[in-house]
Amino acid sequence: MLHTAVASRSFRRYSTYVGATLAGIFTNSVFGAIMCFVYIEVWAANPDAGGYDVTDAVTYVWLGQAMIMTVAVWGGGSPDDLAARIKSGDVVIDFYRPVGILGWYLAADLGRAAYHLLTRGLAPTLVGGLLFDLRYPADALTWLLFAIAVPLAVVVSFALRMLASLTAFWLLDDVGPRTLLGFAALFFSGLTVPLVLLPSLLRDVALALPWATFLQVPADIWLGKTTGLEVLGAYAFIVAWAVVLLGACALVLQRAERRVVVQGG
Amino acid sequence: MVDAAVAYYRIGSLWVRASMAYPASFWMMAVGSFLMTGLDFVGIWILFGNVDDLGGFSLTEIGFLYGATGLGIAFADLFVGRVERLGQMIRFGRLDTMMTKPVPLLVQVCADEFALRRFARVFQATIVFTWAATYVDWTLPRALVAVEMVVSGSLIFFSLFISLACIQFWTADSSEAANAFTYGGNTVTQFPLTVFPSEIVKALTFVVPIAFVNWYPALFILGREDPFGLPSALQLASPVAAAVMLAVSALVWRTGVRHYRSTGS
Amino acid sequence: MTLIQVTDLRRTFEVRRKEEGSRRRHRVEVEAVRDLTFEIAAGEMVGYIGPNGAGKSTTIKMLTGILVPTSGHIRVAGVDPSRNRTALARRIGVVFGQRTSLWWDLPLRDSFDLLQKIYRTDPARHRANLAEFLELLDLGELLDTPVRQLSLGQRMRGDIAAALLHDPEILYLDEPTIGLDVISKGRLREFLRSLNRERDTTLMLTTHDLQDIEALCDRVIVIDHGTQVYDGTLAGLHERGGSTRTLVVDLVDEVAPILIAGAETRRVEGPRQWLSFPADASAAPLVAALASSYDVADLSIQEPDIEDVIRELYSRPPAG
CATH class of the missing domain: 3.40.50.300 (P-loop containing nucleotide triphosphate hydrolases)
Structure with a gap:
């Protein structure tokens, strides 16, 4: 109950920035359109590059635009709030709350993700659907399978962002780790280019890393590349990363609690 | 002009010193920024693993386009990129404080939180540009046009950053829309414009003259006919486009400052 | 200039x-x-x-x-x-x-x-x-x-x-x-x-x-x-605002409202009393007068509030 309240408060907090949301939708749509024209040219020259056809590729572009803010590829969301509180020393209050820090911030981030999915996820996809021929999930089950994969991906992304923010306990400034994480996420999520286009060795590595859950794995469910029992395998992959990374967060938090630094105290 | 440059240097170097308060974070950010800005080109290079040419242009020719627009936005971002945070400075009342200092407001806004990591983009673009330039058949006129291209390109992005940031004098939270034109303009011009429909190319020529950043001068330097059959005079017209854009941005900035309403009562 | x-x-x-x-x-x-x-x-x-x-x-x-x-x-x-x-x-x-x-x-x-x-x-x-x-x-x-x-x-x-x-x-x-x-x-x-x-x-x-x-x-x-x-x-x-300062007096005993020249008792709560006096007058003679006729345990002075002064400014007809 408490966590639902935290999530919905976070959802409402983001929904007050209407101007920012509209501006973001516009920007996502522009970038989506640019990349579509490029990919159309690429797939015209090589019609089955990476096992995708041109419709798959164009759809992938818009799924990518939809996921940028939803899984917060660039960073942001509730871990940023935590980093700010670590720097200001307010984090002490979080430690004295009767609920776990991790659950609290995860709920807040899921609330944010829900808002971003409904606005900055949905709207550019609609724009993309108007401008280009897209492929939609083949049946209701595929829609459902995709819909399950997205929040799981948010959890993985949350845990990674959280780890970057937690470094602020030691570095007192988390911009550096966040920049490095942003770099890894931008490339290994498949946002720069679809992971299926990578040279084979690099592709295998990329597909095993946690960032693959951000875009490539859900996109392949949507496009019908991952079907049947393979979907369970995909879920197991995402859940395994979520568990490992959340576990790491919990460990780090425990150590941080022992050495809480109160700035300027 | 000289006074403004000196003031910029003094304020900027103080910020650089301030950022050294957190050295670990500083270095991670420097490396992260360098890697991040290079990702676009890695993406293009990976696309070329799947095709031989893109829109009729080879990898080295695209490298030249990429490097040229990269240098343009890198120099603009280096000096005035910070202007996109104008809304934040307004919200926190920092703009008020700046307005009581005897240094032109724009200089203070742009030098604010100056960071050495912004050189990462210049560095990265220089590498790609230099590499691609070794494949160009150089003549004196072409070399002169190349210099003119980088200067005009920087000034066009410079003007775009400033004019679009001024929207924040009216609505403080829609800063992201500017990215569609600045970073979006950069992304568009990383590719040969033959990839895009001719209406878009005309809009990028006559409405928002981003095509002058690299496309037209590069056609001249690479010795190519205009694929859209537009007049070849355009290939030497980048300085005109830059001058017009500068004039527009000066006008918009002045209007914005006079319209400024501060915060609070 | x-x-x-x-x-x-x-x-x-x-x-x-x-x-x-x-x-x-x-x-x-x-x-x-x-x-x-x-x-x-x-x-x-x-x-x-x-x-x-x-x-x-x-x-x-x-x-x-x-x-x-x-x-x-x-x-x-x-x-x-x-x-x-x-x-x-x-x-x-x-x-x-x-x-x-x-x-x-x-x-x-x-x-x-x-x-x-x-x-x-x-x-x-x-x-x-x-x-x-x-x-x-x-x-x-x-x-x-x-x-x-x-x-x-x-x-x-x-x-x-x-x-x-x-x-x-x-x-x-x-x-x-x-x-x-x-x-x-x-x-x-x-x-x-x-x-x-x-x-x-x-x-x-x-x-x-x-x-x-x-x-x-x-x-x-x-x-x-x-x-x-x-x-x-x-x-x-x-x-013009007729603004007053307030002397808060803590007495040793509970007594009837204090009567003293130059001040007006506004409030009594147990041993504590609130006396108002013109803001431009000095508090010293008041305090001296108080101490001579009452058992005073503690004293403090409250300054007039800007909001009050301005409110007063409006409620009175402009003088002259």
Whole structure:
């Protein structure tokens, strides 16, 4: 109950920035359109590059635009709030709350993700659907399978962002780790280019890393590349990363609690 | 002009010193920024693993386009990129404080939180540009046009950053829309414009003259006919486009400052 | 010599407001400041007071050139602030109470050095000023401390030094004592008084604290709802507003309401009684009279509240 309240408060907090949301939708749509024209040219020259056809590729572009803010590829969301509180020393209050820090911030981030999915996820996809021929999930089950994969991906992304923010306990400034994480996420999520286009060795590595859950794995469910029992395998992959990374967060938090630094105290 | 440059240097170097308060974070950010800005080109290079040419242009020719627009936005971002945070400075009342200092407001806004990591983009673009330039058949006129291209390109992005940031004098939270034109303009011009429909190319020529950043001068330097059959005079017209854009941005900035309403009562 | 001249000054803001019964937001024009006319001579110390949202900050922002007036004229040191903002900046100092213009992560010294360079203050002059302000504001030992580690009071003193290093003719202070403890407030007032005395710096300060005014200003301008409602001495303001101070007396025993000349008992709660007396009268004879006829355990004096004074100003017909 408490966590639902935290999530919905976070959802409402983001929904007050209407101007920012509209501006973001516009920007996502522009970038989506640019990349579509490029990919159309690429797939015209090589019609089955990476096992995708041109419709798959164009759809992938818009799924990518939809996921940028939803899984917060660039960073942001509730871990940023935590980093700010670590720097200001307010984090002490979080430690004295009767609920776990991790659950609290995860709920807040899921609330944010829900808002971003409904606005900055949905709207550019609609724009993309108007401008280009897209492929939609083949049946209701595929829609459902995709819909399950997205929040799981948010959890993985949350845990990674959280780890970057937690470094602020030691570095007192988390911009550096966040920049490095942003770099890894931008490339290994498949946002720069679809992971299926990578040279084979690099592709295998990329597909095993946690960032693959951000875009490539859900996109392949949507496009019908991952079907049947393979979907369970995909879920197991995402859940395994979520568990490992959340576990790491919990460990780090425990150590941080022992050495809480109160700035300027 | 000289006074403004000196003031910029003094304020900027103080910020650089301030950022050294957190050295670990500083270095991670420097490396992260360098890697991040290079990702676009890695993406293009990976696309070329799947095709031989893109829109009729080879990898080295695209490298030249990429490097040229990269240098343009890198120099603009280096000096005035910070202007996109104008809304934040307004919200926190920092703009008020700046307005009581005897240094032109724009200089203070742009030098604010100056960071050495912004050189990462210049560095990265220089590498790609230099590499691609070794494949160009150089003549004196072409070399002169190349210099003119980088200067005009920087000034066009410079003007775009400033004019679009001024929207924040009216609505403080829609800063992201500017990215569609600045970073979006950069992304568009990383590719040969033959990839895009001719209406878009005309809009990028006559409405928002981003095509002058690299496309037209590069056609001249690479010795190519205009694929859209537009007049070849355009290939030497980048300085005109830059001058017009500068004039527009000066006008918009002045209007914005006079319209400024501060915060609070 | 007139240093600041304000004539028929008016500034409006367009705001969007939801009206009752309507779901649409309407654009409404709000007058933050209207028909403001006053002059301030060089060397004056003027308190600019009024309730929250009265238009104090808006006025200061127009005087410094931050905001462009909707209509009317301003001359500060002979120039129009919004047209010559950058040039005027060399001749004025501004301190906004709740924000700092110092570099958060760097020692105070670095901020001061930068200011010397951007104001292009003569280096010898800068050194002399710095030495003097460090001494008077008791900042010497803090020079190498990063600003983020300073207390609010220390930071405020740092900001005031920063605003004065270039020898401004006018110093604007927006709520300079807000959030400071009693000792810091006292020191700051003492410093500002000596600044005005030694250097003849013109001072204009907005404040909520009538004690700031009492300690510093010979002249008060009161603004409410954007218009000027009073311009004169503080004593005159008290007289016109009929404002009173309150003596809170804790007696040893519960007794009937105190009867004493020059004061009026307003409230009795057990052994504690509240006596009001005119704000411009001295409390000393009252206290003496009290002590001679009652067993007093403790005493304290409450200053009149700006809001109360202004409310009184309205409820009474203007005298003369």
